Amino acid sequence: MNGHRLTLKAVPALRLDLRGVLPEALAALGPGEVERLPIGCGRALQPLADWFDIEPFEADEPTLHLHGDRAGLARVDHIGEDLGGGRLVVHGDAGDHLGSGMRGGELQVRGAARDLAGCELAGGRLRIDGDVGAACGSARPGNLDGMRGGLLLVGGSAGERLADRMRRGTLIVAGDVGEHAASRLVAGTLVIGGALRGRHAGWGQRRGSVVWLDAAAARHWHGAPPPGYVPAQADAPVAWALMARDLLRIGADIAASPDAAPGWATLAARLAALPSRPAPARLLGDIGVDGLGEWLLPTG
Structure with a gap:
């Protein structure tokens, strides 16, 4: 699917690094591949699904929505x-x-x-x-x-x-x-x-x-x-x-x-x-x- 909605599960104690998590990149992956996509958490790499609830949806173009409270998303770089x-x-x-x-x-x-x-x-x-x-x-x-x-x-x-x-x-x-x-x-x-x-x-x-x-x-x-x-x-x-x-x-x-x-x-x-x-x-x-x-x- 062209669209994905990611909702942050909790405020991370260490900063998250979301480089590489882009609309076009996610649109080219299957559901399991999106869940396993590695993101930075402090000095380690963890699966995207560890930190975000992932909901695909249909869209006219590759689209990505990020949701979460302000304190949590402010810790995502x-x-x-x-x-x-x-x-x-x-x-x-x-x-x-x-x-x-x-x-x-x-x-x-x-x-x-x-x-x-x-x-x-x-x-x-x-x-x-x-x-x-x-x-x-x-x-x-x-x-x-x-x-x-x-x-x-x-x-x-x-x-x-x-x-x-x-x-x-x-x-x-x-x-x-x-x-x-x-x-x-x-x-x-x-x-x-x-x-x-x-x-x-x-x-x-x-x-x-x-x-x-x-x-x-x-x-x-x-x-x-x-x-x-x-x-x-x-x-x-x-x-x-x-x-x-x-x-x-x-x-x-x-x-x-x-x-x-x-x-x-x-x-x-x-x-x-x-x-x-x-x-x-x-x-x-x-x-x-x-x-x-x-x-x-x-x-x-």
Whole structure:
């Protein structure tokens, strides 16, 4: 069968590692093979059926649903790692490395996620309804390249090192962001709906665009640009029109989602309003590394 519903039996004392448990992989296995599929529990490997009740069901595409209480699922790491297709839905919170290396398909979390969510995301759509921890959309530990494609949506706030070393794709955070947001950003688009809670935003940014949706947060920077950033001497109306059009389309997709959390409607409305607003003010930097990145600040 194409669909599987996994329900966590108990809160694990040791963290579980769910890498390899993907919709397409389970769809290619028989019932007994799914039950015996090894997953990590601490430093050991145990059968999937030891920790999850497994219920197959018919679906139009390879589909996997994870159920359990928030405390339990928050101790499950590597959910959706290297996902290449199909649909994976987490009904609760998720642990570390959610969607790391994801290449395609759709991964949705109806809760929060811990650290390193969407690391090195290369394709597909990753949506997290709640908050995320540190290093969302960044590089895996020891690697040099962060998010490199796809769409990553965060309905809550983000921790430190958001989009560190990001190279491509679109990352949208509805809430606040922590220290070192957009640090060492190489390319891509980062959209921030809330305020900056910490220092060193854009440190070492090379290229790419950071769009601020919150007018109050933007006015803070208008008065005193952050270290390493200077006001642009020219507008870029054509580039902004194209970017605003793309963000408008993303907002329309969010609004049309039948299972979207209530908070997404506000974000969708703010994205939809961008094309009708005046061209934003621009800051360029980080000049300390000869960076050509831009911050786009709303004017009203």
